[in-house]
Structure formats: structure tokens, C-alpha cells
Amino acid sequence: MKQSLTRRNALCFGAATSALTALPALADTTPSSMALPLKDLAAAKGLRFGTAIGMRMLADPRVRELTIRECNIIVPENELKLYVTHNNGPTEYNFKPADELLAFAETNHMAMRGHNLFWARDEYTPKWLKEYKFSSKAEAEKLLRDYIAAVAQHYGERLTSWDVVNETIDPKSGEVRENAFSRVLGMDTLRIAFEAAREHMPKMQLVYNDYMSWEAGNENHRKGVLKLLHWFRDNKVPIDALGVQSHIGNGFDLMAGQVNQWKDFLDEVVSLDLDLLITEFDVDDQTIPTSDIDKRDAIVATVGRLYLDQMFSYTQTKDVLCWGMDDKYSWLQGFTPRKDGLPLRPTPFDADFKPKPLYDAIAAAFKSAPER
Numbered sequence: 001m002k003q004s005l006t007r008r009n010a011l012c013f014g015a016a017t018s019a020l021t022a023l024p025a026l027a028d029t030t031p032s033s034m035a036l037p038l039k040d041l042a043a044a045k046g047l048r049f050g051t052a053i054g055m056r057m058l059a060d061p062r063v064r065e066l067t068i069r070e071c072n073i074i075v076p077e078n079e080l081k082l083y084v085t086h087n088n089g090p091t092e093y094n095f096k097p098a099d100e101l102l103a104f105a106e107t108n109h110m111a112m113r114g115h116n117l118f119w120a121r122d123e124y125t126p127k128w129l130k131e132y133k134f135s136s137k138a139e140a141e142k143l144l145r146d147y148i149a150a151v152a153q154h155y156g157e158r159l160t161s162w163d164v165v166n167e168t169i170d171p172k173s174g175e176v177r178e179n180a181f182s183r184v185l186g187m188d189t190l191r192i193a194f195e196a197a198r199e200h201m202p203k204m205q206l207v208y209n210d211y212m213s214w215e216a217g218n219e220n221h222r223k224g225v226l227k228l229l230h231w232f233r234d235n236k237v238p239i240d241a242l243g244v245q246s247h248i249g250n251g252f253d254l255m256a257g258q259v260n261q262w263k264d265f266l267d268e269v270v271s272l273d274l275d276l277l278i279t280e281f282d283v284d285d286q287t288i289p290t291s292d293i294d295k296r297d298a299i300v301a302t303v304g305r306l307y308l309d310q311m312f313s314y315t316q317t318k319d320v321l322c323w324g325m326d327d328k329y330s331w332l333q334g335f336t337p338r339k340d341g342l343p344l345r346p347t348p349f350d351a352d353f354k355p356k357p358l359y360d361a362i363a364a365a366f367k368s369a370p371e372r
């Protein structure tokens, strides 16, 4: 018989590898009174709380209202990616959508982080850049530096933090992926990107962001990211933090969290004197084998709470951003649809913008988090 596991003993559990397979199926499903917004609960412990938001969501007054009430930091979902800002050739820039998001943030006294300067994967790189015939290393380096200088010139330090490089580790092999710049510059691509960001935005928090996660199946991804972080340190690359995307369950069995292996991973990250950010939190219920909404919501909340408790036990974790606050606009609806065709329920608010047990789980995790 499966052993039931409380949150506390899940975290302390000696040799548990997939501790979450033994989860009780029920979380506290009491509807939240929402007495205090999440940003206030977070602030009481020295954390910030926020969400990704895109232009489609910004157009919906319910999203705007929810975001203003609950968040003190936002991040553009797509609007600062190369394929929006710099999609039409080396001399053309389009900052308009991201500018609108920044105006929304500033009007409502929210911080904004930048995502991302370089998504180091060919499938997300503009065609012109993938096909660019660099005549020399120097030319590739100049193009990369000029691009980062242009972004920095436009935004200065109005943002608080940037994902300088996103997802450069191949999750299966743990090796550094090839990309438009690395085919010419090799590992120097990563060094140059961080150096240029530091040069033009000296006070900015500079982040490496990736989706290595705590589920079984992420072992090589975690190893590869640790190797990269050591390489950054050994080569004096100016980096301040690891962005832990925290798409938990995405592509994996949601119940296969490896609490102890995850602790080892985080211990090693912070031993390199790096801060931690939860940059893209959502809890994918794609593989939960029941269509029952209450059960799914309870499991999502329980797993989410276990995860946040562990992340918050590190005082290096300062920011928590969901990748969308509501199920209506969650990217996962299209990315990892359920076999039974039912909409996913991976965020704190349902498609009618009502809070779900995951909302209460986040609130409770903030309340029990140590101060930082």
C-alpha cells in the first residue's frame, strides 16, 4: 500500500526518490477568502509575486484587474523575445508591444523583468539570424553585442532583471545546444551575452533561465545546467541568479517529484553564490488520470505547495512568477493538451477568474515561508 505523506515529512523524507507518488489525493480545498493579495503575503517575507502577461491577456480587463490586485512584478510572455523585438533583420527593432506592457507595469507600480535576451534554440531564432552568413567571429560578436546594446539603450534599467540566456542546455543529453551564434562563437556566445548585458546595464540582475525540473527524467538536464553554472563561475561570467522556470509536471508525471535530488541540485546552485528565481511557475495536470476537477485541483495544489515550500526554504529565492494567472490564457492548453480533451487547470485562477486551491496553496506557502 502507498504510504501517505504530509508536506513536512515529504521534505524531510530520507531516501525518498519519488516522494510524490505517495501523495494524499486531497489538499485543503477551502475557497480562499483572498483577504490579502499574494503580493502582500509575499512582501511580508521579503519575496515578490507576479506573472507573465502578454498582449492578448492585457486586452482582457479581468486579467488586468487580477494582475494589479495580486502582483508586484510582471514579465512579458513573448514580447521581449528576439522573434518579436528583432525579427526583421539586423537593423530593425520593434519594442512597441513590450513598451505597452512596461507602461502597464509602471502605471500600476509593478516591477518588470525581461524575458529574454537570447533564447538559445534555433526553433525560436528569427529566420534572418539563423541564415546569417557571418564572415568572421568578430562580426558575430559585434552583432550580438550591438543587439544587446540596442535593447539596453531602449530600456536602460527600467526593468529589474533579465533572462540573458534561456534554455541553452539540451534536456536529454545535458549538453549545450547549438545555435545561430554558437556555430561561429562556440561557448563564447554565452560569455559575450552576459558581458554585454553587464556592460550596458551595470545594476541589472542577470539570470540564466532553464526548465530543468524536479521530476524523474530531468537528471541529465539538471546535471547539464550545473555544469554550465560552474563554467560561468570558472570563466568569471557576470551572472547573478538561476531562473528556475518551474513548469512542474510539464512533459513528466506530475507525481514524480524527486525531493532529495532537487535539494542536491538547489544546494549546489546556491553554493555557487547564485540567487534563485521561480520564473515561470505552473502545475501541469495533463497526466493526472482523472477527469474529476476537484481531484485534479487538489493534486495540483498539493504538489504545488510541496514544491513552493521546498523552494522557499532557500532564502536565495526572491521572486515567484506564474506563467499566467488563469487557466483561460495558459500556454499549456495548446502545448500539452489532455488526452480526454478537457481544459487543463495549471494556474491559480480558473477560466472564469475564480481562485482555485492552487491559489490557497501559494498563499499558504508564503505564510509559512521563512523571512529573507
Ligand code: XIL
Pocket: 077, 078, 166, 211, 245, 280, 331
Ligand atoms: C511560451 C509562450 O507561453 C508561448 O505563448 C509561446 O508560443 C512559446 O513560448 N519556456 C520559456 C517561455 O522560456 O518563453 C515559454 O513561453 C514557455 C517555456
